[in-house]
Amino acid sequence: MISYAQAIREAHFQLLSEDPRVFVIGQGTWSPWYAGTSLKDLEKNFGRDRVIDTPVSENAVTGVAVGAAIAGMRPIVFHPRMDFMLLAADPIINQAANWSYVFAGQVNVPVVIRSVINRGGEQGAQHSQALQAFFAHVPGLKVVMPSTPYDAKGLLIAAVNDGNPVVYIDDRWLYGEIGVVPEEMYEVPIGKAAVRRAGSDVTIVSTSYMSVQAVRACEILAGCGIDAEVIDLRSIKPWDKELVFESVSKTGRLVIVDAAWKTCGVAAEIAASVAEEVFNCLKAPIARVTLPDAPAPTSARLEKAYYLDANAIVSTVEKILCM
C-alpha cells in the first residue's frame, strides 16, 4: 500500500531506470514545495542532467521537451500548476498536437505533459484551474486523469510508452490516497474507464478527484435504497464510450461529475455523445455536476460554495431519480 504521490514517483523511478530516452524537465522538480513527494530525490538518483529543474519559462521549457521528443527522446515535462501551463499553449497545441498529422505520421511526438491541479486553500483564480476539457478539445492530444494510486502509476507508464503527446493531469487533493500498487512496471490502458462500484439505478461518470467523492456519494445513496454505478473515466480523451454506453443502457440514468467548468466541458461532451448514441435507453434527463462557470474564489466561505463534494452528487442523483 502506497500513496498516490508515491505511486507517481515509483512510475518515474522505474521509467528513468528502464529507458534511457526518458527524462524529466520542469519547474520545481528538485523541490517538494512544487511536487510534493511525487518527484522526491529523483535528481539524486538519476542526476540533474536527467531530472532538470528549470526557470519559469513554461513556453520554451515545454517546447524543449517537445523538440527532444521529436528528436527521439521520451520526456516528461512537469507543470506544478495547470494554470501556468497555459503559457505553453504554443508547443502543446500548435506544435506537439499537430506534428503527427501534418507530417503524415512520419514524425511522432512521444512527450508526456504532466500537470497538477492544485486548488483550494484560498489560492484563487490563477492557482486552481482544471483545464482538462481545454486540452481534450484539441485533435492530436490524449488526456488522462488518474484517481487512484494504481492508475497514477499505470497511466504514467502508459503515457510515456504511448508515442503521442499525452497530457497527464494529477490532483494534489489525491496525493494522500492510499492503495495497492504492484511493484513491477505495468500499464493502465489509455482509453479504458473503470467501474468503481457496480449498481443498477443510475450511472455516475466521474473524473479524477470526483471519482473518490462519487464512491462516497454511493454509500450515502445506498442508505436511501439507491443503487448507483460509478464509472471512473480515467482517460478523458480518448474516453471509454463503450463502457459508459453499456452502463447507461443498463441503468437508464446518467449523472456526470467533473470538477471543472460546465460550458463545453467534459460532462457536456459525454452528455452529448450519450444523447446521440443511446438516447432511447434514457429514462430521465442527463444531469451534470460541475463547477459553476466562474473563476475560483479565495475566501474559504466562497470556496465551500464553489467546490463539489459527495453531497452535491447525492442531491443531483436524488433529483433525477424523482423524475
Place this chain on the structure above:
Amino acid sequence: MKGATMSQGIEIRVTARSEPNLSVFRNMYYAMLRIRRFEERVGELIEAGEIKTPCHLCIGQEAIPVGICAMLDRRDYVWGNHRSHGHYLAKGGDLKAMMAEIYGKVTGCSRGRGGSMHLVDPDVGILGTVPLVAGTIPLAVGAGLASKLRGDRRVSVSFFGDGATDEGHFYESLNLAALYRLPVVFVCENNFYSTHMHISERRANGNICNVGDLYGVPSKRIDGNDVFEVYQAAKEAVERARSGYGPTFLECLTYRWRGHVGSALDLDVGITRRQELKEWLRRDPIARAKARLIELGLSENELVQIEESIVAEIEEAVAFARESPYPDESEVSTNVFSDEGAKR
C-alpha cells in the same frame, strides 16, 4: 559590404577570413542557384494559378541556409519556419517531394497535409518546419538537449527571421540553451521586415545580435549575402556546438526580394522599400559568388552546365508534381495520432 543607408544605420563588421577551396565554393554556388531557380519557378506557378498554398519565397536570402548547412552532417538537425524552401534544399531535402507537397499531392513530403509551410525529411535531419513564428526555436533547443543527453554530438540549427526575435520564447530559448550549454546554433535571418513592418518600427533597439550578450551566448553580426562569410561563421559556431561549448547566435543581414508571401515584389510598403530593394539587388549573393568563382577559375562552360542541370531537375519535379495524384479523401483523419509511436 558596407554602407548603411539600406540598413538604416546598421553597420556590418568586416572580418578577415580564409576562403574555402574551389570545390566547396562551387557546391555552395550550385546549392544557392538551385534554391533560386526553384523559388523563381514556384513564383511563376503561383502567378499561373497552379500553386495555391501560401508560399514565402527566400529569393535573395539563399547564402544563409547554404553557408550554414555546408558545415553540417546529414544527421544534424535543422529547424525552419514559414520561409523554409531554402533550408530544406540546403540540408538535403528531396526537391521533388517538396514540389509535390506544394502542389498538395500525395507524393509530397507530407502527403499533402503540409504545403509549402510544413516540410519534412527525417532522413536528413529535417524533422519538420512549421510557420508559427518562433515556434521551432525551443524545439531546436530540445533537439540539442536530446543530443547532449545521448552524447551523439549532433548539432541543432534554428533558422528564424528577425520577426521571431519579437517573440518571448526566443529569449527563453536562448537562456535555456546557454544555461544547459546545448549544441545549438541560432541563425537569425534578418531581412529587416516582419511581414510589412520594418525593424525600426518594431524594436526599441535594432541591434538584434546584442541579445546574445544577455545570456553569455557568443554572438556575431555577419553579411548574410556573402556565402563565404556565412560559411566561416558557421564553421566556428558548429565546431563550438559539436565540441560541447554551447550555443552561438548569428545575426545574418539579408533582404527578401519578394513580398512576405507570394511571388510579387513587395513594393506596397512604399518608397523606402523600393530604394532598399534596388540597393540589395546589387548585393545579390549568387551574383557575388559567381563573380568570385570566375576569379577562382571556374569555366563559363561549367557555369552553363550547372544552370542546365538545375533547370532540368526542377522541370522534372514540376512534371512529377503535376502527374502525381491527390491524397485520397479517406486520409482526411489519419495520423492524428501515430500508431507507430511506441515503436520508435
